[in-house]
Amino acid sequence: MSARQVLRLSLSRHRIAGAVAAFACLLAAGLVHAVMPDVWHVQAEVLVAESSTMYRLTAPFEAVPRLKEGIKELPDELTSKARLVALIKRVGLIDQWESTRPWPIRLKNQLMEKVRGPISDADRLDALVAMLDQSLNVWTENDKVFISCQWPQRDVAVAMVQGTLLSLQTLRLERDVKAIESSALALDAQREGVEAEMRQRLEFIEEEQRVAFAAKRWPQYAGATEQLLRDGTRRSELWLQGSNAHLRAQAMARSSAHRYVVIQPAMPPRQPVGASMLTWALALVLGAAVSFLAASVVAAFRSGRVVSDEQVTRKFSLPVVGRLQLDWSGVMVGAEWSTVLPGLLLGLASGLAVAVSRGNPMMALAPTLLVAGAVALWRLPLKWPLLALLFLAVTIDDPTDRPYFNLWRSALYPLGRIFFTNIAWFTGFELAVMGLGALTLLRRLMGLSSTMEAPGVPGPRPLRSALLLSFLTIGWLIVWGVARGGVFREALWQFRALLFMPIVSMLSLLAFDFPKDLRLLGRVLVIGSVVKALLGTYFMYFIAYPQGEYPPHTTGHNDTMVFVVGVVLALVRVWEWPSWRNIGEALLWLPFLAMALRLNDRRIAYVDIAMALGFIYLMSPMHRAKRFLTQVLVAMIPVVVLYVAVGWNARGGVFKPVVKLRSIVAPAADTEEESSNVERDIENFNLLKSWERDPMLGQGFGHAFTEFLPSNDFAQSAFGHIGHNSVLWLLWIGGIFGFFGVWLYLGITSFFFARTVRVVTDVTERVGLLVAMAIILTYLLQSFGDMGSQSMQFVFFVSVAVSIVGRAATRHGQWSVRSVSAVTAPKGPRELVASL
């Protein structure tokens, strides 16, 4: 039965439920709109124009300060608590507070006062500061400062923005002029000190002349005369610098009005925040209509009457072979609470959403879409939500990883905030994984797992046991650490990614049916990585470079995995099956990824790719491509050695790859790379020394390692709670036993990979297995190099890799004793063909 037929049947039978929902939507929207106070939005814009002429005239030999340096701190300064308090007092908000509140809030306040007693002025001020902190926004874009305020009273909103504008001008004037004046005064003081010394020397010379004349000898003041001459020169320099500074301070004070031009003043708005009457009407009609339809369909399904083929199939376990055509009128079913109530709630929610969003038509759809999403999640196989999470992990920005060097926020940033930062103790990804875990458990309890999970055994038992062991070991390390005085709040940041790894791996093993789903997975990875690469390239060429910024990375540290996997996937496909199609497809996305790798400029990415490709080369059976590559590599050895030797001390040009290689292996002294390596070595030393306290059982989660040697990166490592080298950090946390337990599943995955890759003949499956191992290798290298164990992105990648290997191992009987003969099969597809 088509969706149209289901809709038609539902509407004809359950119009009453639909009408109730539509009425509830309109009623809720009307009531909430009547009760909710209006909000007024006022915004001002200031152009900051630093005159370079002023600097050139007053300090011709000093660099003109960059504009951005001056206005970067403004938002924080203008919204500091002290300034907000001053603003509230200036506007007199405390006195007029009660009279300007809308009646529902006044009523609530009166009730609260009766329960808790009268509110003190200090409490009222704190509440106002908190409210203003939320309502007053100051931000900068290039050379402009924006100030906006949303407040229930129009005049107050205008006064707030005007007050902040005044604060901005006062602050800048104070800062510019006072800073220069202080330096001028310091120069004056220094000059006066030199003059005092000069006077003393003159007195000494005169005294010496007198004494020498009386004693009839040559006066001894040659050194003092030379010093006097030097002091004279120094005094002139200080006088010149001091005069210039005074001149600049005066110029700054007088030119202040020209440097801060208010290009949009704080004007009272004509209407409050919200949509126009037409949009309001559209939102209400849309909300009511969607509620009507959704409530009818929900009532139809809840009534127990047949509306879809699936109901018949579920009830009788028989397929539907034919249907009767029903005419439009149908039979209207009487309203019952059980069928009408869900629609009624949906209508109320839609109305509430329209009113709270002040007439946003999209919000009218939100409750229905949420319900539809929840139903879809319940009815869709597990692999779809997991694939969606993987796609999100690959594409969206991770706000904790300084995406785009914090210079730009892509359209995916809001999603990144939901999924990578804490909402109710956990991040969106963690909550989604927990939800999926609970859903899977519930489906299993209800006996629905057969339709929602992939068919077959979800991986070999040792692999599943190793995943369970990892989960339990992390649990033990939390208890162990906290029992030994660790802080749970700190532990939460330490273990979260590690703890979710076995959960997501288990879900992936249950969800994916490999090799059938490999192509789907490949598409998600490729599309995601290309989107990320394009965003990174756009940021560099259209955002950063035009602003004169040359950030050291584009998207983020953890995106290394995204690009590396994309590159390895393209190359392995060509390696395993060098067809024109595979080469063409690889060339479609490789250039984007190569560009992203270059712009992201992570040395470890090149190491990851080289190691992964080297591993794949070693694990592949000897075939034509491998033979050819081996011959080429052997022939190239002298050329490569010569090239590296010649370019070892070069700075770039044709030797750029050698420069990069050197920065990894042995960075030149006094370079950024050398300094970074030294900091890592210091941190590794601190970790190893801390580990020595309990090498077998470890410290447990919730502790910080000791800073035996001072390190500049100590703050970056959350003050010793998270080490850059996740391998040594995990050894310190878990000791040998903990480390073994937490990461044993990686070893078991390698074990099953090696057993399976020898018997797999399907090219797609081989590519999947090799890429899976490349992911695990990259994860381990990234963990060794730069906090790889702390990323939720890696959790999804590694989990998928584990599930590819696990599923392939069971599919090819690599944990069955009966399959011993299979292990003795030829090593690869070419050998299989050859043996035939």
Next chain:
Amino acid sequence: MSKLVLLSIVVGLIVIPIWAARQKHPLRGLRLALLGLATFHLFYAFLVRVVVPRLG
């Protein structure tokens, strides 16, 4: 050199199970992998505590 010693645990975690997987019998191979990994972890602890400090 000391960095290579520190990195050896990553290599061991991959290479030892692959080496053990050459056994015909899967259970025997798995036991060998577990034994190999456990032994290597202990050996690694020895390397880090004794050898790495001497390498500087």
